[in-house]
Amino acid sequence: MKKYFSLLLILMFFVTFSKVYGSDIPSVSAKAAIVMDQNTGRVLYEKNAHLKLPMASTTKIMTLLIALERGNLNDIVTVSQKAASVGGSSIWLSPGEKIDMESLLYGIMLNSGNDAATAIAEHIGGTVENFVEMMNQKAKEIGAYNTHFVTPSGLDIGIDDHYTTAYDLALITRYAFLNYPKFAEIVSTKEKTIPCEGKEWDRYLRNKNKLLWIYEGADGVKTGFTNKAGRCLVSSATREGRRFIAVVLNSPPMWEDSMKILDYAFSRFKPFKVFERNDVVKKVKVEKGKIEEIEVAVEKDCIIPVSEEEIGKVNLEFHIPDKLEAPIKKGEKIGHVVVKIGEEKVCEVNCLSFQEVDRQDFVYNFKRIIKKWIEIFNPS
Secondary structure (H helix, E strand, C coil): CHHHHHHHHHHHHHHHHHHHCCCCCCCCCCCEEEEEECCCCCEEEEECCCCCECCHHHHHHHHHHHHHHHCCCCCEEECCHHHHCCCCCCCCCCCCCEEEHHHHHHHHHHCCCHHHHHHHHHHHHCCHHHHHHHHHHHHHHHCCCCCECCCCCCCCCCCCCCEECHHHHHHHHHHHHHHCHHHHHHHCCCEEEECCCCCCCCEEEECCCCHHHHCCCEEEEEEEEECCCEEEEEEEEEECCEEEEEEEECCCCHHHHHHHHHHHHHHHCEEEEEECCCCEEEEEEEECECCCEEEEEECCCEEEEECHHHHHHEEEEEECCCEEECCECCCCEEEEEEEEECCEEEEEEEEEECCCECECCHHHHHHHHHHHHHHHHCCC
16 A cells, blocks of 8 residues: 555656646647747747748748838739749739739738739839848848848749748747737738739638637737748737747648647746836936936836746846936936846846936026025024
């Protein structure tokens, strides 16, 4: 009986140990995968996140981003013979057809139209090559240093240097979400009709991203497949105001892998409010100012994703001077706070002056002198 009791204790210990120390971290079939918090950019899950891989039509995330940044939704695009004849996924554009830019953007993200991607590239860049240069330049600006584009569509037949990483794709997607509300609107659209010039009917588009129908909170982003890249998916989901971005590359069960790592992120990491916008974090002395001290406050809310065991490890580094010299404008950046979990930097929040402080002048100093004389000779 004692023997069985001892075995039971050992078994309970290993079950508890495995729960605490990470057996809940999911195993996925994808060659590379990541989950990133949109708000902070914190990586919540990763597998080979910096491995360079082909990414098929998830390329079109950058194509959409460049189009939103440099194009005009109301532009009318004339489809070239080259664009209309591009192979693979299509929205069946015809040579010489005229169609508005916004419709083409839905065409690349819902139906993954390679013809639409080429038409967009030619219209904005003048040539596909010029547009691709814009894509590569933007990748570097964002910090996606392990990414290189050759096409705006993701077609990679006979191409070896069209690649990215799971981390870079998440970074690019996060940037697009944070800067372009239209991006979020397009990638979350399930169905759309767009015009078909010269026809009595419209084109019907249905988003290939199945997660939009089957996963709670799903609101993007883009599927991809080529023989070289395998099945790829960049997905996003928002719950209780938190959006997580997931990427799986070369993943045969891409839907299952994506849901698995998103489930992990939502269940393990909870929102932890470090600051609310306008929270005062320090009082700073002012030299040569009409006010001797100002309050310094954070510019925005700071909410970070933390696991239960990380809550006690959240710490702050204040990079705010002890004194300033007038003049100081209201809303002027005074410094920043770095939020860390242990040694991991999670986010950085700017700190601003709550008040405007004018510099002392002759009139001000004269009045101070008069006031002091009055206090000395007419004490109350």
